[in-house]
Each structure stands twice: as C-alpha cells, then as structure tokens.
Amino acid sequence: MRISMGKMVLWSGAALGAMVLAASTAQAQEAPTAATIKAADARAAATVKAMKPEEKTILTHGIMPMDLGMGNVVIPKDAVPGAGYIAGIDRLGVPALKETDASLGVSYVMGLRKDGATALPSGVLQAATWNPEILYNGGAMIGGEARAKGFNVLLAGGVNLMRDPRNGRTFEYLSEDPLLSGMLVGAAIRGIQSNHIISTIKHFALNGQETGRKYVDIKISEAAAKESDLLAFKIGIEQGQPLSVMCAYNRVGGQNACSNDFLLNKVLKKDWGWKGFVMSDWGAVPGVEAAINGLDQQSGAELDKGLFFADKLADKAKADPKWAARLDNMNQRVLTAIYAAGIDKFPAKGGEKIDFAAHAKVAEETAKQGIVLLKNEGGVLPLMKTAKSIAVIGGYADGGVLSGGGSSQVQGEGGAVYSIPLSGTGVWAGLIGQNYHRSSPLKAITAQAPQAKVTYRDGRYITDAVEKAKQAEVAVVFVTQFTTEGLDVPDLHLPQGQDELIAAVAAANPNTIVVLETGGPVVMPWLPKVKAVVEAWYPGARGGEAIASVLFGDTNPSGRLPITFPASTDQLPRPKLDGSDWVEPNFAGDPTSGSDILHADYDIEGSDVGYRWFARKGQKALFPFGYGLSYTSFQSSGLSVKGLTATFTVKNTGQRDGDEVAQLYLTTRNGEVKQRLVGFARVSLKAGESKPVSLTIDPRLLADWKNGLWTSPKGTYSFALGKDAETLGEKVSITLPAKSWKE
Numbered sequence: 001m002r003i004s005m006g007k008m009v010l011w012s013g014a015a016l017g018a019m020v021l022a023a024s025t026a027q028a029q030e031a032p033t034a035a036t037i038k039a040a041d042a043r044a045a046a047t048v049k050a051m052k053p054e055e056k057t058i059l060t061h062g063i064m065p066m067d068l069g070m071g072n073v074v075i076p077k078d079a080v081p082g083a084g085y086i087a088g089i090d091r092l093g094v095p096a097l098k099e100t101d102a103s104l105g106v107s108y109v110m111g112l113r114k115d116g117a118t119a120l121p122s123g124v125l126q127a128a129t130w131n132p133e134i135l136y137n138g139g140a141m142i143g144g145e146a147r148a149k150g151f152n153v154l155l156a157g158g159v160n161l162m163r164d165p166r167n168g169r170t171f172e173y174l175s176e177d178p179l180l181s182g183m184l185v186g187a188a189i190r191g192i193q194s195n196h197i198i199s200t201i202k203h204f205a206l207n208g209q210e211t212g213r214k215y216v217d218i219k220i221s222e223a224a225a226k227e228s229d230l231l232a233f234k235i236g237i238e239q240g241q242p243l244s245v246m247c248a249y250n251r252v253g254g255q256n257a258c259s260n261d262f263l264l265n266k267v268l269k270k271d272w273g274w275k276g277f278v279m280s281d282w283g284a285v286p287g288v289e290a291a292i293n294g295l296d297q298q299s300g301a302e303l304d305k306g307l308f309f310a311d312k313l314a315d316k317a318k319a320d321p322k323w324a325a326r327l328d329n330m331n332q333r334v335l336t337a338i339y340a341a342g343i344d345k346f347p348a349k350g351g352e353k354i355d356f357a358a359h360a361k362v363a364e365e366t367a368k369q370g371i372v373l374l375k376n377e378g379g380v381l382p383l384m385k386t387a388k389s390i391a392v393i394g395g396y397a398d399g400g401v402l403s404g405g406g407s408s409q410v411q412g413e414g415g416a417v418y419s420i421p422l423s424g425t426g427v428w429a430g431l432i433g434q435n436y437h438r439s440s441p442l443k444a445i446t447a448q449a450p451q452a453k454v455t456y457r458d459g460r461y462i463t464d465a466v467e468k469a470k471q472a473e474v475a476v477v478f479v480t481q482f483t484t485e486g487l488d489v490p491d492l493h494l495p496q497g498q499d500e501l502i503a504a505v506a507a508a509n510p511n512t513i514v515v516l517e518t519g520g521p522v523v524m525p526w527l528p529k530v531k532a533v534v535e536a537w538y539p540g541a542r543g544g545e546a547i548a549s550v551l552f553g554d555t556n557p558s559g560r561l562p563i564t565f566p567a568s569t570d571q572l573p574r575p576k577l578d579g580s581d582w583v584e585p586n587f588a589g590d591p592t593s594g595s596d597i598l599h600a601d602y603d604i605e606g607s608d609v610g611y612r613w614f615a616r617k618g619q620k621a622l623f624p625f626g627y628g629l630s631y632t633s634f635q636s637s638g639l640s641v642k643g644l645t646a647t648f649t650v651k652n653t654g655q656r657d658g659d660e661v662a663q664l665y666l667t668t669r670n671g672e673v674k675q676r677l678v679g680f681a682r683v684s685l686k687a688g689e690s691k692p693v694s695l696t697i698d699p700r701l702l703a704d705w706k707n708g709l710w711t712s713p714k715g716t717y718s719f720a721l722g723k724d725a726e727t728l729g730e731k732v733s734i735t736l737p738a739k740s741w742k743e
C-alpha cells in the first residue's frame with residue numbers, strides 16, 4: 001500500500017492500516033485541519049463578543065476533580081475523576097472541559113474511577129515502530145476510550161526530545177530526533193482528535209529531565225532550540241494540529257516555561273501562527289503575569305500557590321485595556337479549540353461500552369512492531385516451537401509486563417496483576433508504584449511451545465535460577481528497569497543485581513536470551529556472554545503475547561531504536577546528570593522560588609542531540625540510533641538525490657517476509673560533520689521482494705536557524721542510506737544553492 005504522509009511518501013503493508021478503532025459509539029471524523037481551525041476561530045471571536053465580563057474567567061482556570069485530601073476543592077457533579085476540569089458556560093452553550101492523561105491511554109488515577117483502559121506500549125516503543133500509521137491507530141483507539149469515559153480532552157502528545165537517557169520520562173516520550181518525533185506525535189494527535197476531542201502536545205518546551213523539574217533552568221541558544229526540540233514541536237503541530245499545548249515545569253532562559261514570553265508569545269503564537277490554547281502543567285504557574293507571557297489557562301489550580309487566573313485576572317482586565325484584550329484572546333483560543341474539535345456538537349457523554357478485546361489488538365500490533373531485536377548470535381532466535389525445555393527467569397514474567405509510573409500510568413480492568421510500591425507515603429505514593437499489566441509472558445511462551453517443559457523462577461536467588469537454567473535447552477531471562485515521572489535514574493545499569501543474574505545464567509546455559517523491559521537505554525556488561533537480546537520496553541496491554549510472538553518467529557522483529565544506547569554515561573554530553581545530587585521524587589519544588597534554581601546547560605550538545613552528538617564526537621554507541629535486527633536481511637541501493645527528493649530501492653534479500661525501516665541521513669555539509677536523519681520509511685517486503693522508496697527532504701533539516709531565518713549555505717550536501725546512524729551504506733553528494741526563509 002502506498003501512503004502519502006505529509007512530506008513523506010512511504011509504502012506500508014501494516015496489517016492495521018484500515019482498522020481504525022475508536023470506541024463503539026465514537027463519531028469517527030476527520031481530525032481538525034488548519035481550515036477547520038480557522039473557521040472555529042471566527043466563531044470563537046463572535047462568542048467572546050457575547051460574553052459578559054463575569055463570564056470571562058470561567059474558561060481560564062480549572063481544578064483537579066479528585067479528592068486527594070489537598071483542601072477544599074469542590075468537585076462539580078458533572079466532573080469525571082481525572083486530571084482536570086474546567087467549567088463551561090451554559091448560557092452560551094460552551095461545554096465544560098473534562099481532561100484525562102495521557103499519551104499511553106486513559107490513565108488509571110490510582111483506581112479512583114474503578115475502571116480500566118487499554119494500555120498502549122510506552123512512547124519509546126511506539127517510536128521504535130517508525131510507523132506513523134501505527135501511532136495514528138493507537139491515538140484513535142485511546143482517544144475513543146477517553147471519549148467513551150466522558151472525557152473531551154486527552155493530555156497526550158509527549159514529544160520532549162530525549163536529551164538524557166536517564167530521564168525518568170523517557171518511556172513516555174518518543175525519540176531523540178526532531179523529524180521522527182514530530183512525524184509520530186503528529187500522527188498520534190490526528191488519531192486522538194478524530195474522536196471529537198482535544199489533544200495536547202506537551203511539555204513545551206525543553207523538559208528534558210525530571211531532576212529538579214519544577215525549577216531547573218535550561219540554558220540553550222535560540223538556534224539550537226529551533227533546530228531540535230522546537231522543531232519536533234513544530235513538525236508535530238503541522239502534522240497533528242493539536243488544539244492545545246501544555247507548557248512545561250522547567251524554566252528556559254531564566255523564565256518559567258509556563259510564563260515565557262519567548263516560547264509562548266513569540267515562537268508558538270507569533271512565528272508559528274498557532275491558534276489553540278496553552279494550558280499549564282499542573283502546579284507550573286508562577287503568578288498572574290503568566291497570562292501576559294502567553295499562558296491561556298491555569299490547570300489544576302489547587303497545585304499552584306494561588307488561583308491566579310480567576311479574580312486576580314479579572315481585576316487586571318478591569319484596570320488595564322491591555323489585560324482586557326489579552327483576556328479576550330485567552331477565551332477566544334479556548335473556544336477555538338472547543339469548536340474545532342466539535343466538543344459542543346458531539347458531546348462525550350461517557351458510560352459507553354468499550355470493546356477491550358479489539359483495542360488490545362491495537363496495543364499488541366504496536367508492541368510487535370516496536371520490539372527491537374538487539375542481538376541474535378548464531379540465529380538462536382526464533383525459538384523452535386518444538387522446543388523440549390525452556391527456563392523462564394525473573395522480571396515477574398509469570399504475571400505480566402512492566403509499565404512506567406506517574407500520571408501516564410494506565411491499567412486494564414481490575415488494575416495491575418502485581419503492584420510493587422517504590423517507596424514513600426502520602427498523596428503521591430500511589431503514583432510511583434511499579435505496576436505490571438495482566439499479560440503473562442510465561443503463559444504466552446508456554447502456549448507457543450506446547451511440547452516443552454517450561455519452568456519459572458523469579459530470579460531472587462541466583463543459585464536457584466542457575467539450577468533451572470542448567471536443566472533447560474534455552475534460558476530466557478526477563479529483566480526490568482522501572483522508571484517513572486518525577487524521578488530520573490542515577491545510572492544506566494539494571495537495578496537490583498539483575499546484571500549479575502544474567503551473567504550467572506549465561507554461564508550456566510549457552511543458549512541464554514535476555515528480554516529487557518526498560519524505560520529506555522541500559523548498559524549491558526553481560527552482552528558478550530548471552531546469545532540474544534530483545535528490547536521489549538514497556539510493551540503494554542498485550543506485551544506478553546507480543547514478546548512470545550517475536551521469540552518464536554510469528555512476528556519477524558522490525559523495531560528500530562529511536563534513541564542511542566550509549567556504551568557508558570561518559571559518552572553523554574553531561575556525564576553527570578545536572579543536579580543528580582538532588583535525585584529524589586521530584587514532584588516537589590517551587591516554581592516561584594528564586595532560590596530553588598538548578599542550571600542545566602543544553603548548549604553543550606546544542607541541537608546535536610543523541611546520534612548527532614555521537615557523530616560529532618566520533619563515538620561508537622553500544623547500539624546506535626536506528627539499529628535493530630530482523631530474521632531476514634535487507635539491502636537498500638540505487639540512491640539518487642535530486643533537489644529535495646531522494647529515491648532508492650529496498651530489497652528483502654533473505655528467506656522470510658519482514659519490514660525494513662529505511663533511513664536516509666545527511667552526513668556532511670561542505671565537508672563538516674552534520675549528521676541528521678532526513679527521511680525514513682517502513683517498508684513491508686516478502687522474501688525476495690523489492691520496492692522503490694521516494695522521500696521528500698524537509699529543507700529545515702539541511703539548514704541552520706540564523707538571525708530569525710532558516711538558512712542553508714550554498715555547497716555540497718552529502719547523504720547516505722543507513723541501516724542505522726552508524727552503519728551507513730550508499731552515499732550521494734549534491735550541490736545546493738544558498739537559501740534562507742522565514743518559519
């Protein structure tokens with residue numbers, strides 16, 4: 001199938017292409033386009049004119065509609081327990097906004113709603129599919145569930161670039177590359193907003209670490225920001241047309257991101273001409289002046305030091321025409337989003353039945369495409385279905401698969417199969433439990449190998465695990481790295497002695513296979529000793545089945561790393577995570593305090609995030625960006641680049657059907673190392689089959705941001721086809737004229 005995706009043309013045979021699964025009664029529609037938004041904006045202007053002065057601060061602030069014992073919040077009758085509630089204006093037919101987290105599905109809010117939802121795999125797994133279509137399908141599915149539960153805003157679209165693999169939220173985000181992240185988040189948002197609901201894109205911007213997240217001040221030049229994190233947001237906005245942007249906790253250039261004239265007024269609203277509304281992150285608003293600096297709505301106001309966007313804002317508007325005009329604009333933006341999504345005309349009533357079995361298939365297909373095969377020595381995988389004995393060890397693999405912690409935590413019906421407290425007490429303790437979805441890898445492996453004696457040991461005792469490993473033909477060791485919002489990991493080792501467990505099992509059984517369930521990259525001191533490594537990330541509601549399908553070859557692995565796996569933290573721009581002395585659950589912190597400041601210098605790598613930094617430094621990763629093995633082999637050849645169009649052919653040169661992710665990189669510009677992913681396409685190929693690929697290169701990826709313009713110098717641009725960012729194949733150099741242009 002040939003699909004045109006904005007600036008990219010790709011061929012895909014992904015099975016779920018036509019299977020867009022929204023909740024049963026969702027009003028599937030085309031997601032809002034720039035034209036829909038323009039029309040909504042005009043309607044919004046008319047409503048603002050009809051508003052009474054006392055109505056003008058209703059849409060500008062909200063609460064958290066759940067009883068967390070945090071004081072006297074009155075929860076309205078029509079609220080649904082979730083992240084946020086913003087009252088509507090009945091007189092004008094403006095509905096209330098009912099908000100839930102997040103990018104991986106409708107969050108469980110500590111079981112407060114007593115229901116379940118379908119958990120998509122983690123964001124980084126979704127990105128490892130390199131498949132916008134699969135993200136669209138996932139978005140349509142979770143948006144449908146949000147709607148079915150009565151929500152009309154999904155706090156999704158996490159797209160912060162992965163500047164540090166130790167970031168506790170790496171699992172929620174997508175990749176380290178602006179093109180890949182932007183294309184994928186845009187597709188997910190289009191899917192979500194096809195349900196007559198609003199999606200956010202978040203956290204704007206440069207929210208690259210959890211350490212000191214409410215007070216860390218990011219230093220980065222405008223040029224570097226424009227060529228990296230802001231470009232990911234820009235592409236995401238172009239592709240997905242999100243109706244809301246959630247600003248971030250951190251500061252940028254000394255200003256809180258939620259009260260940041262440069263980010264919100266200049267870049268987002270003026271330069272990009274974006275018409276939706278900016279909502280704050282929860283507890284990220286320093287004061288009423290945030291309104292003048294571009295914030296349109298104060299979310300979960302009880303988490304801030306004050307209710308700034310109600311009476312205080314009204315008083316300002318009464319006293320000063322500049323504030324009055326700003327307040328009108330805030331209302332206009334919220335209304336534009338409501339009308340463009342069609343929330344008033346197609347209300348999400350809630351209480352709808354969800355087809356969990358059908359939705360689980362979307363999660364499973366995503367997992368199958370995003371699991372990455374990292375090592376397969378001697379073709380030990382796929383395992384034979386006629387295997388006689390398999391030892392499964394560790395990782396709670398008898399019960400389920402791990403998920404990441406924090407506000408994005410989704411649980412199926414009945415909640416987690418295992419829930420292991422991390423630590424701590426108080427209102428946030430429930431947010432940082434290590435929860436396992438009910439999808440047992442052990443059961444799925446047993447089903448794949450019906451004749452095998454499958455034994456399980458939890459791995460707590462190495463001697464016992466080794467004994468079982470010795471008795472089996474194959475040992476499959478499941479290891480986990482729990483990560484969570486609010487807490488970065490201090491290093492990239494597997495925790496709790498799991499490195500030693502793997503080494504001991506590998507010494508006892510020559511056919512040891514490691515399955516990683518990690519939030520992001522880890523180091524692998526045991527790598528030479530094991531035969532195979534499968535990166536399953538946090539694989540979601542049907543992760544166990546997806547893992548077994550890859551292990552036994554029903555699925556030919558096709559995931560590719562969307563983030564560099566460093567050989568050690570010494571290779572990172574900041575070997576020591578800024579402020580790592582402060583590592584502690586970082587839900588705390590005061591965004592208004594002048595003394596609580598931690599500085600992080602992102603100018604070290606600038607826009608050379610991830611593989612670009614490795615190329616600049618000539619460093620070799622443990623596993624590079626774009627890397628992933630298959631049970632077949634592929635060859636890309638015949639590269640030709642004419643202007644901004646690249647064409648080449650991809651061939652399946654092996655014995656099995658499979659998907660290749662073709663990658664095209666800029667490598668040098670006028671002889672200077674400048675590695676940038678400029679195009680990609682997932683291509684499904686039968687054994688022996690070839691297909692042509694055509695990619696249109698976004699000129700921003702060849703350019704620098706200079707003096708307020710995108711600028712590309714005259715000269716020689718060299719491109720290479722890549723198996724991954726380090727394994728480059730055919731190269732072509734072309735000459736391009738000098739060019740500069742506005743956003």
Ligand code: BGC
Binds near residue numbers: 281
């Ligand atoms: C997170 C957001 C989330 C919000 C509401 C914040 O702590 O940073 O991503 O949407 O809470 O739950």
